[in-house]
Amino acid sequence: GESVGLHLPTLSVQEGDNSIINCAYSNSASDYFIWYKQESGKGPQFIIDIRSNMDKRQGQRVTVLLNKTVKHLSLQIxxxxxxxxxxxxxxxxxxTGFQKLVFGTGTRLLVSP
Amino acid sequence: DAGVTQSPTHLIKTRGQQVTLRCSPKSGHDTVSWYQQALGQGPQFIFQYYEEEERQRGNFPDRFSGHQFPNYSSELNVNALLLGDSALYLCASSLDSAGGTGELFFGEGSRLTVL
Incomplete structure (x- = not known):
């Protein structure tokens, strides 16, 4: 069935470093991909999205890369x-207009001062 | 402008009981989706309501049911609770006319613990 998964459950970085969070997906028919941030005790917060006909999209301090050949998505902070x-x-x-999203299991990002 | 609000924030039930969770969508939104998030996992789609009808459903049993009211608010009901129903239940709202990629706004969730 459809699945979206992540390679690394925890990523620890130092403040000021660049972070890269990876994601593998299996449904080649997906039309768009979204990255969400979830802080403790809160709901997911939209960060950035990318459509399947794009390979890169930039936001404020974030960049999402999509490689459809290997079904890989990354978020760079x-x-x-x-x-x-x-x-x-x-x-x-x-x-479909129904916004049914399939989520991966998540990566915890820990940033040390 | 209030975002998505959910109630209650936390609740404890015992196996076999029934629970009702409530959600008020972001102002101007007409579509409500419900997700279940088990500890350490990503959210899983339960169902979506639009125009007071269930429009799409994920892989959840009939014990999970819902309702949408004329003011677009929504309820999620779970009957015959099981220990495995313990999770964070997230409500997300959106505007149907925004199309398939209309941004979803999530509430902070209702944490259900089944003992």
Whole structure:
């Protein structure tokens, strides 16, 4: 069945470093992918999305890369800050208009001062 | 502008009981989706409500049911609770006219513990 998974459950970095969080997906028919940040005790918060016809999209301090050949998605966070510490999820969806998302299991990012 | 609000924030039930969770969508949103998030896992889609009808459903048994009211708020009901139903239940709202990639806004969830 469909699945979205992550390679690393925990990523520890120093403040100021660049962070890269990876995600593998299995549904080649997915139309878009989204990265969410979830802080402790809170719901997921939208970070950035990318459509399947794109291979790169940039936001503020974040970049998402999509490699459809190997079904891989990554989130790059520049100049990581302690406030970036959270669990990050990738999710995939299709253009059904119903926004049913399939989430991965998440990667915990720990940023040390 | 209030975001997505959920209640209660925490609750404890025993096996076999029933629970109702409530969600008020972000102002202007007409679509509500419910997700279950087990500890250490990503959220899993339960179902979505639009125009007071269940529009799409994930792989959850009939013990999970819902409702959407004319003001777009929604309830999630779970009957005959099992220990495995212990999870964070997330409500997400969106605007249907925004199409398939309309941004989902999540609430902070209702933490259900089944003893």
């Amino acid at each position: 520049a100049a990581t800050q302690p406030g970036d510490s959270a669990v990050y999820f990738c999710a995939e969806g299709m253009n």
